[in-house]
Amino acid sequence: MNVGAGSKLGVLAGSGKLPEQIINYCRHVGRPCFIIAIEGQTDPEIVEGTEHTWLRLGAGEKILKALRDAGVAEVVMAGAIRRPSLSDLRPDMYTASFLIRTGAAALGDDGLLRAVVGEIEDRFGLSVVGVDAVLPEILAPEGRLSGPEPDEQAMADIRRGFDVARGLGALDVGQGVVVQQGIVLAVEASEGTDAMLERCGFLARPGLGGVLVKARKPEQEKRVDVPTVGPETVRAAAAAGLRGIAVEAGASLIVDRATTIAAAEAAEIFLIGIGSFDDGGS
Amino acid sequence: MNVGAGSKLGVLAGSGKLPEQIINYCRHVGRPCFIIAIEGQTDPEIVEGTEHTWLRLGAGEKILKALRDAGVAEVVMAGAIRRPSLSDLRPDMYTASFLIRTGAAALGDDGLLRAVVGEIEDRFGLSVVGVDAVLPEILAPEGRLSGPEPDEQAMADIRRGFDVARGLGALDVGQGVVVQQGIVLAVEASEGTDAMLERCGFLARPGLGGVLVKARKPEQEKRVDVPTVGPETVRAAAAAGLRGIAVEAGASLIVDRATTIAAAEAAEIFLIGIGSFDDGGS
Numbered sequence: 001m002n003v004g005a006g007s008k009l010g011v012l013a014g015s016g017k018l019p020e021q022i023i024n025y026c027r028h029v030g031r032p033c034f035i036i037a038i039e040g041q042t043d044p045e046i047v048e049g050t051e052h053t054w055l056r057l058g059a060g061e062k063i064l065k066a067l068r069d070a071g072v073a074e075v076v077m078a079g080a081i082r083r084p085s086l087s088d089l090r091p092d093m094y095t096a097s098f099l100i101r102t103g104a105a106a107l108g109d110d111g112l113l114r115a116v117v118g119e120i121e122d123r124f125g126l127s128v129v130g131v132d133a134v135l136p137e138i139l140a141p142e143g144r145l146s147g148p149e150p151d152e153q154a155m156a157d158i159r160r161g162f163d164v165a166r167g168l169g170a171l172d173v174g175q176g177v178v179v180q181q182g183i184v185l186a187v188e189a190s191e192g193t194d195a196m197l198e199r200c201g202f203l204a205r206p207g208l209g210g211v212l213v214k215a216r217k218p219e220q221e222k223r224v225d226v227p228t229v230g231p232e233t234v235r236a237a238a239a240a241g242l243r244g245i246a247v248e249a250g251a252s253l254i255v256d257r258a259t260t261i262a263a264a265e266a267a268e269i270f271l272i273g274i275g276s277f278d279d280g281g282s
Numbered sequence: 283m284n285v286g287a288g289s290k291l292g293v294l295a296g297s298g299k300l301p302e303q304i305i306n307y308c309r310h311v312g313r314p315c316f317i318i319a320i321e322g323q324t325d326p327e328i329v330e331g332t333e334h335t336w337l338r339l340g341a342g343e344k345i346l347k348a349l350r351d352a353g354v355a356e357v358v359m360a361g362a363i364r365r366p367s368l369s370d371l372r373p374d375m376y377t378a379s380f381l382i383r384t385g386a387a388a389l390g391d392d393g394l395l396r397a398v399v400g401e402i403e404d405r406f407g408l409s410v411v412g413v414d415a416v417l418p419e420i421l422a423p424e425g426r427l428s429g430p431e432p433d434e435q436a437m438a439d440i441r442r443g444f445d446v447a448r449g450l451g452a453l454d455v456g457q458g459v460v461v462q463q464g465i466v467l468a469v470e471a472s473e474g475t476d477a478m479l480e481r482c483g484f485l486a487r488p489g490l491g492g493v494l495v496k497a498r499k500p501e502q503e504k505r506v507d508v509p510t511v512g513p514e515t516v517r518a519a520a521a522a523g524l525r526g527i528a529v530e531a532g533a534s535l536i537v538d539r540a541t542t543i544a545a546a547e548a549a550e551i552f553l554i555g556i557g558s559f560d561d562g563g564s
Contacts, residue, residue, distance in 0.1 A: 085463065085487040108464070167453040171446050173466045181367065182390070184455045187471045190485050199481075203472050205367040 009033040009134065010072035010126065012063070013042040014079030017230055017255050018131065020046040022078055025135055034070040036063050041081055057084060060095035064124045074127045075120060076134050077224045080192070083109065108172035114221045130223035131253055138257075140229075140273040142249035146261045147270030150244055153208050154270075156182060158246040159277060161213025169217030175227045178242065180210025193233060200240035209243040216251040229271075230255030231263045238267035249273030291315040291416065292354035292408065294345070295324040296361030299512055299537050300413065302328040304360050307417055316352040318345050323363055339366060342377035346406045356409050357402060358416050359506045362474070365391065390454035396503045412505035413535055420539075422511075422555040424531035428543045429552030432526055435463065435490050436552075440528040441559060442466070443495025451499030457509045460524065462492025475515060482522035491525040498533040511553075512537035513545045520549035531555035 009026060013019035013035050023046060026033040035052035037044070042054075053066050067075060091099060098104070102115040117128045132139045144150075150158065157179040164177045164184055176188035178200050185203045188196040197212065204210065214227040229247055237245055245264070247254070252273075254260050264271045291308060295301035295317050305328060308315040317334035319326070324336075335348050349357060373381060380386070384397040399410045414421045426432075432440065439461040446459045446466055458470035460482050467485045470478040479494065486492065496509040511529055519527055527546070529536070534555075536542050546553045 083465065085489045087488050164453050164455055167449060167455075168469075171449040171466075173446055173449075173469060177471075183365065184453075184471045186473065187450070187455060187469045189459075189466045189469045191468065191481060195481075199473060199477075206369050207367045 006031065007073045008071050010067040010070065010075040011035045012075060012077045012081075013037055013047070014077070014081040015041050015043065016079040016228075017232075018078045018228065018253070019043075021138075021255060022076065022131070022134055023047075023050050034067070034072055036066060038081065042079075056090065057081070058089040058091040058095050060098060061092050064120065064126075067126060068124060072126065074129050076129050076131055078131050080225075083112070109225065110172045110217060110220055113224045117221055117224060128223055131226065133223075138253050138255070140247045140249050140252045140254050142273045142275040145254075145257075145271045145273065146264035147244060147268055150211075150246075150270055150272060151208075153181065154211055154243055157211045158213060158244075158272075158274065160184070161211060161246065162215055162248075162274065162277075165213050165215040166218060169215060169220065172217060172219075175217065176212065176214045178210050178212050178240070180205060180242075181208060185210055193229075194236045197233075197236040197240045197242075200242070204241050209241045212237050212242055212245045213247075214245075214252055215248045222251075227252040228255055229253075229260065231259045234260055234263040234267060234269065234271070238263075238269055242269060244270035244272065246272050246274050249275045288313065289355045290353050292349045292352065292357040293317045294357060294359045294363075295319055295329070296359070296363040297323050297325065298361040298510075299514075300360045300510065300535070301325075303420075303537060304358065304413070304416055305329075305332050316349070316354055318348060320363065324361075338372065339363070340371040340373040340377050342380060343374050346402065346408075349408060350406060354408065356411050358411050358413055359395075360413050362507075365394070391507065392454045392499060392502055395506045399503055399506060410505055413508065415505075420535050420537070422529045422531050422534045422536050424555045424557040427536075427539075427553045427555065428546035429526060429550055432493075432528075432552055432554060433490075436493055436525055438464065439493045440495060440526075440554075440556065443493060443528065444497055444530075444556065444559075447495050447497040448500060451497060451502065454499060454501075457499065458494065458496045460492050460494050460522070462487060462524075463490060467492055475511075476518045479515075479518035479522045479524075482524070486523050491523045494519050494524055494527045495529075496527075496534055497530045504533075509534040510537055511535075511542065513541045516542055516545040516549060516551065516553070520545075520551055524551060526552035526554065528554050528556050531557045 011022055035047050035050055037047045037052050037054045039056050055063050104112055120126050120128050161177050161179040168174050174188035176193045178185045186196050186200050216227055293315055317329050317332055319329050319334050319336045321338050337345050386394055402408050402410050443459050443461040450456050456470035458475045460467045467482050468478050498509055
């Protein structure tokens with residue numbers, strides 16, 4: 001079975017625009033792909049015209065068998081997948097046994113995703129790849145992509161944001177934080193980035209606007225659940241009165257880069273990839 | 283000048299019910315007190331009938347002189363004080379010089395409060411005391427105060443909540459966190475505990491409800507900004523579908539304990555003070 005750019009790609013499709021971008025790219029370069037659409041999570045519109053099957057997240061055995069039967073060698077997990085409660089999950093026997101065997105109830109998001117990746121690779125012989133191995137130019141580059149140069153206050157807020165985001169990430173809580181004038185306005189937990197941004201409009205103080213920072217969790221499995229921004233993030237950040245967005249260069253994804261940058265330019269907010277801080281402060 | 287239980291007490295009154303409880307207690311035991319009411323923050327109803335003066339937070343010199351002129355030896359800071367932007371603060375010369383001298387713009391809430399306490403004590407010779415030095419029985423005791431005994435899942439959520447709250451506190455972000463079934467539903471930053479609880483109704487998963495945990499920041503100045511719960515916290519927690527509230531025993535305040543416990547009993551949620559975890563896990 002071929003592995004790599006020419007082989008058939010399995011896509012475990014969560015919510016949002018990222019699965020669609022992968023499907024479109026595969027179509028563009030002529031790479032065959034097979035979608036596992038998750039009931040209640042995948043956007044139904046994006047799978048039309050592409051080989052796919054709809055399954056419950058709890059139907060772990062069917063999901064893995066479907067990928068194998070479709071002749072897939074590589075699997076990518078793309079888009080946010082909500083972690084359901086056990087009663088919503090209705091796990092099949094195989095999934096229940098996996099959850100018990102791995103002690104999933106006690107695992108954070110990180111540990112659980114790590115266990116899922118291990119299971120797919122070790123038990124089913126499929127290779128799990130990151131979105132950045134499939135899509136070129138999806139990783140955030142270093143440097144400013146749009147908008148004005150961040151001023152001194154913005155850079156101080158970005159730095160504080162990275163400190164807090166990394167601390168939160170180490171606790172396996174979330175990836176996003178909003179800082180304005182040195183104050184941590186909001187921190188993302190299970191509500192997601194857009195919902196966090198929504199409340200920042202109310203929390204904002206007068207004067208210079210804040211920044212959104214997204215960074216990878218220090219211990220994070222690098223192939224799944226990578227911090228992501230896209231056109232919606234830009235619109236929500238602008239609506240909240242923020243002056244910009246900073247992401248970790250090489251470790252976050254920018255969905256639909258052209259549209260995202262155009263949205264940021266239109267809103268006159270900066271989008272910047274941070275590699276490291278020059279003075280070694282962070 | 284007398285210091286201690288009989289001397290005149292200065293109260294820097296933030297928002298909420300705590301300043302009122304102090305005023306009522308002083309009246310009850312016959313201790314004279316003098317209130318600094320902060321424009322836009324202190325509830326005007328609570329100062330009626332007690333010696334007080336209204337001042338802007340930015341009028342630092344007038345505040346300290348008013349305390350001294352009133353013959354106060356001990357000062358207590360009670361209730362939440364919102365940190366305004368510089369333009370809202372309109373600092374007087376003295377306050378501006380204090381802010382510049384201490385590098386306040388770069389300080390977190392913790393560092394700023396520490397600097398304020400130092401200023402009051404070293405420059406004005408007043409003694410800053412904690413709310414618990416003024417009000418008896420305000421500190422949360424160890425053990426269950428209301429509601430059912432937390433079950434195994436609740437205890438696991440409480441433990442995870444303390445881990446996250448301490449991590450957040452070390453970052454000087456916030457004191458509150460909501461955990462349900464091992465998942466961190468929400469984390470408190472500048473919005474305050476009640477606003478955080480409000481969104482937990484939407485974020486909650488089916489099945490066993492979550493818990494609110496409040497803990498002191500590890501580096502926190504012990505006399506100010508102590509984690510506080512009260513009847514409103516209980517009502518908001520119950521409305522969010524939580525099963526209980528856990529606070530750090532001996533290091534958090536329970537405002538109006540009788541009313542708070544009665545509200546928790548009525549809502550059938552537990553209120554528990556955690557000293558340490560028996561197995562040394564946290």
